Amino acid sequence: MTPAVDPDPGKLQARDEPEWDRAIREYWPRVFRYVGKHIPDRDACEDLTQSTFRGAVEGIGRFDRQYNFEQYLFGIAKNRVIDFLRRKRPLPWSPMTDPDGSSVFSGLEARKREEETPSRVLIGRETLERRRRALVDALRRFVQEEWEAGQHRRLAVVEALFVAGVRNKDVWKRFGLKDEVAAAGIKFRAIRRVRELLRDRDPGMSLFPDLHAEGGKAGGG
Numbered sequence: 001m002t003p004a005v006d007p008d009p010g011k012l013q014a015r016d017e018p019e020w021d022r023a024i025r026e027y028w029p030r031v032f033r034y035v036g037k038h039i040p041d042r043d044a045c046e047d048l049t050q051s052t053f054r055g056a057v058e059g060i061g062r063f064d065r066q067y068n069f070e071q072y073l074f075g076i077a078k079n080r081v082i083d084f085l086r087r088k089r090p091l092p093w094s095p096m097t098d099p100d101g102s103s104v105f106s107g108l109e110a111r112k113r114e115e116e117t118p119s120r121v122l123i124g125r126e127t128l129e130r131r132r133r134a135l136v137d138a139l140r141r142f143v144q145e146e147w148e149a150g151q152h153r154r155l156a157v158v159e160a161l162f163v164a165g166v167r168n169k170d171v172w173k174r175f176g177l178k179d180e181v182a183a184a185g186i187k188f189r190a191i192r193r194v195r196e197l198l199r200d201r202d203p204g205m206s207l208f209p210d211l212h213a214e215g216g217k218a219g220g221g
Helices: 009-013 017-038 042-062 069-088 104-115 118-148 152-162 168-174 180-200 209-215
Strands: none
Touching (some): 009 042, 017 069, 017 180, 042 069, 042 180, 118 180, 152 168, 168 180, 180 209
């Protein structure tokens, strides 16, 4: 069997779609197996694998050529697994009290109530509404792009994945795709495109700061 050729970093940095498709097909099963060695939940493994490739796209502009793509990708996967396990681990608890005998958390709760002023609540609601409108606009644009490109089956797959909640392992047979990796690739591209559209709709970086922050992270995370 001819060994797989490592993806071309230059093409990946140029967001070359066929090169990313090849990277997904080559590495998705391997990343999924790696994650599965540490996390037994299949759905969580699927989500973390998806997150790994999303991180790879976000950070590819700062790809260090002294490493190969596999090292770069699995470095991200390792960080995703570590973050997931940290979140799942229960926080240590101890009956700490203030000098007056009340719980230390009571002060935090009081501060929270003080901070929730009417003006801040109103600003928060307005921000949520602006985010909702931006998301609706981005999704509408994404659907329009796919429809105009004649990707009707791909749209149906996206609807099954995101609206009906069908998992990759089930959706590929339903729509006659080659395999589960093909379904994962469609999901990956959809998320990537919607995130790009959301960033375009947030030039001031005020609505979705996390999206802009991820776009500027180093490639290892």
